[in-house]
Amino acid sequence: MREIKPFKVAIVGTGYVGLGTAIMLAYLGHDVVGLDVDAAKVDMLRRGQLPIYEPGLAELMQQAGERLRWTTDYAEAIPEADAIFICVGTPPQADGRPDLKYVAEAARCIARNLNGKVQVVVNKSTVPVGTGDWVARLIEDNALEYHANRYFVVSNPEFLREGTAVHDSLYPDRIVVGGEHEEGVKRLVELYAPLLEQSFEAPEFAPRPQAYTRPALVTTSLGSAEMIKYAANAFLALKISFANEVANLCEHVDADIEEVVRGIGCDARIGPRFLAAGAGWGGSCFGKDTAALISTGADYGYDMPILQAAVTVNTRQRHVAITKLQRHLRRLKGKRVAVLGMAFKPGTDDLRDAPAYDCIARLVDLGATVVAHDPIAMDRARREWANLEYEEAPTAQAALKGADAVLVMTEWQEYKDLDWSAACRLMRNRLVIDLRGVVTSAPAATVVERVGRPSLGAPQDTTLAEGVA
Numbered sequence: 001m002r003e004i005k006p007f008k009v010a011i012v013g014t015g016y017v018g019l020g021t022a023i024m025l026a027y028l029g030h031d032v033v034g035l036d037v038d039a040a041k042v043d044m045l046r047r048g049q050l051p052i053y054e055p056g057l058a059e060l061m062q063q064a065g066e067r068l069r070w071t072t073d074y075a076e077a078i079p080e081a082d083a084i085f086i087c088v089g090t091p092p093q094a095d096g097r098p099d100l101k102y103v104a105e106a107a108r109c110i111a112r113n114l115n116g117k118v119q120v121v122v123n124k125s126t127v128p129v130g131t132g133d134w135v136a137r138l139i140e141d142n143a144l145e146y147h148a149n150r151y152f153v154v155s156n157p158e159f160l161r162e163g164t165a166v167h168d169s170l171y172p173d174r175i176v177v178g179g180e181h182e183e184g185v186k187r188l189v190e191l192y193a194p195l196l197e198q199s200f201e202a203p204e205f206a207p208r209p210q211a212y213t214r215p216a217l218v219t220t221s222l223g224s225a226e227m228i229k230y231a232a233n234a235f236l237a238l239k240i241s242f243a244n245e246v247a248n249l250c251e252h253v254d255a256d257i258e259e260v261v262r263g264i265g266c267d268a269r270i271g272p273r274f275l276a277a278g279a280g281w282g283g284s285c286f287g288k289d290t291a292a293l294i295s296t297g298a299d300y301g302y303d304m305p306i307l308q309a310a311v312t313v314n315t316r317q318r319h320v321a322i323t324k325l326q327r328h329l330r331r332l333k334g335k336r337v338a339v340l341g342m343a344f345k346p347g348t349d350d351l352r353d354a355p356a357y358d359c360i361a362r363l364v365d366l367g368a369t370v371v372a373h374d375p376i377a378m379d380r381a382r383r384e385w386a387n388l389e390y391e392e393a394p395t396a397q398a399a400l401k402g403a404d405a406v407l408v409m410t411e412w413q414e415y416k417d418l419d420w421s422a423a424c425r426l427m428r429n430r431l432v433i434d435l436r437g438v439v440t441s442a443p444a445a446t447v448v449e450r451v452g453r454p455s456l457g458a459p460q461d462t463t464l465a466e467g468v469a
C-alpha cells in the first residue's frame with residue numbers, strides 16, 4: 001500500500017451510508033471518528049458489532065483497526081476534523097419533499113464545534129439542489145466564531161448499493177465532487193487519492209475486479225453534484241419501470257421479457273442492467289428520490305411526466321402478485337399464503353419501502369393468513385413491521401407447509417438453491433408466484449407464475465380455483 005496523507009475525518013450519521021464511508025476511509029488509512037445521536041448504535045459499534053447487515057463490512061471494519069472510533073459527542077469528533085461528512089437520513093415527507101431536519105441539526109451541531117482551522121463539510125446525504133448553500137448558511141449562522149473561507153461545503157453524493165456496499169465503496173464507477181471553492185474540492189480529491197489511484201491493497205475478501213482500472217473523477221458545481229444523485233436514481237428507477245411495463249405487455253401477447261431484455265440489452269446504447277421485471281423497485285432511495293425530484297420540479301412549476309409515469313408504473317407493479325394470486329385462487333379470505341423474502345433486495349436487512357410490505361398488508365386486508373420468511377431481515381421486521389399481522393417461519397420450507405400459494409418477493413440465493421420439488425410437496429396447493437425469477441423449472445404438479453414470461457407447469461391462463469395438487 002502506498003503511503004497516504006492521513007486526514008482526520010468525522011462521519012456524522014452512522015447508518016448504511018455513514019458506516020460504509022467511515023469504515024472504507026479508515027481502511028484506506030485515514031483517521032476516522034463516526035458520530036451518531038443513537039447511543040445504542042454507537043455502543044454496538046464500540047463493541048465491534050455492526051448495527052446493520054452488510055456483507056464484508058465487519059471484516060473491513062476489523063482491518064481498519066485503531067484508525068476507527070465511535071462517539072455520540074460532537075465536541076469529540078468535529079474540532080480536529082479536516083473533513084466532516086454529513087451522512088444523516090433524508091426521509092420522504094408526505095408531499096414527496098425530503099425531510100431535511102436531520103441535515104439541519106447536524107449542520108448546526110457541526111457549526112458549534114468548528115475550530116477555525118480549514119475544514120471541509122461534505123454533504124453525502126442525498127439532498128435537493130440548493131441544500132449545500134443552505135448548509136453553508138446554517139454553519140455561518142451557528143458557528144461560534146465564523147471565519148469566512150475556512151469552511152467549505154462540498155457535495156459528494158453516495159452511489160453505494162446496499163448488499164454490495166464494500167465493493168461499491170472500494171471500486172466505484174465514479175466519484176462526484178461538487179463545490180464552489182476550489183480549495184474544498186481539492187481537499188476532498190486529496191482525501192480520495194487512494195481510491196482514485198487505486199493505490200490501496202485490496203482486501204482478500206473483496207478483491208479488485210479484473211477489468212477494473214480507476215473510478216472517474218467528476219468535479220462539478222455544488223448544484224450539479226446534488227442533481228447528479230437524483231438524476232442517476234431517477235434514471236435507474238425509470239429503467240426498471242420501463243422493463244415492467246413491457247413485461248406486462250409481454251404477458252398479453254405471449255412474449256418473454258427475459259428474451260426481450262436479452263435482445264435489447266445487447267445494444268450498447270441500452271445495456272442489459274436494471275431491466276429486471278418483477279415486483280417493482282423499492283428500498284430507501286428510489287421512491288424517496290423520484291418523489292423528491294418531482295417535488296423540486298413542482299417548486300419551479302415544472303412537470304416531470306416521464307418520472308411521474310415511472311412512479312405510477314411502479315405503484316401498479318406492487319399489485320401484480322395479488323392479481324396473479326386472485327386469478328388462481330379467486331378468494332384470498334381464509335387462504336394461507338407464504339411470502340419468501342421481506343428485504344427489498346438480497347444482501348441487506350433494509351426493509352424501507354420493500355414491495356413485500358405492501359403485499360403482506362394487502363393479503364391481510366383481503367383476509368389471507370400470511371406466513372413470511374427472510375434469511376436476514378426477520379428480526380428487523382419484527383420491530384419495524386410490528387403493525388403487520390403475519391406469522392414468522394423459521395425456514396423457507398416451514399413457510400410453504402400447508403400453504404395455498406407462495407410469493408417469492410426477494411431473490412435471496414437461499415431461495416434459488418431451495419429444493420423446490422421437496423418444498424412444493426409440503427404445500428396444500430402448489431402455486432408459486434415467482435416475482436424474482438428464482439424458480440427455473442416447475443416442480444411436479446406445480447404452477448409457477450412469473451412476471452412477463454409464460455408460466456411454468458401449466459398453460460398461462462389456466463384457472464386453478466380448485467388447486468393443482
Ligand SMILES: NC(=O)c1ccc[n+]([C@@H]2O[C@H](COP(=O)([O-])OP(=O)(O)OC[C@H]3O[C@@H](n4cnc5c(N)ncnc54)[C@H](O)[C@@H]3O)[C@@H](O)[C@H]2O)c1
Nearest residue numbers: 013014015016017036037038088089090102106125126158
Ligand atoms: N442507504 C443507501 O443505500 C443510500 C445510498 C446512497 C445514498 N443514500 C443517502 O444517504 C443518506 C443516509 O442514508 P442511510 O440509508 O445511511 O440512512 P440511515 O437512516 O441508515 O442512517 C442515518 C443515521 O443518521 C443518524 N442521525 C440522525 N440525525 C443525526 C444527527 N443530528 N447527528 C448524528 N447522527 C444523526 C441516525 O441515527 C442514523 O443512524 C440519505 O440521504 C440517503 O438518501 C443512501
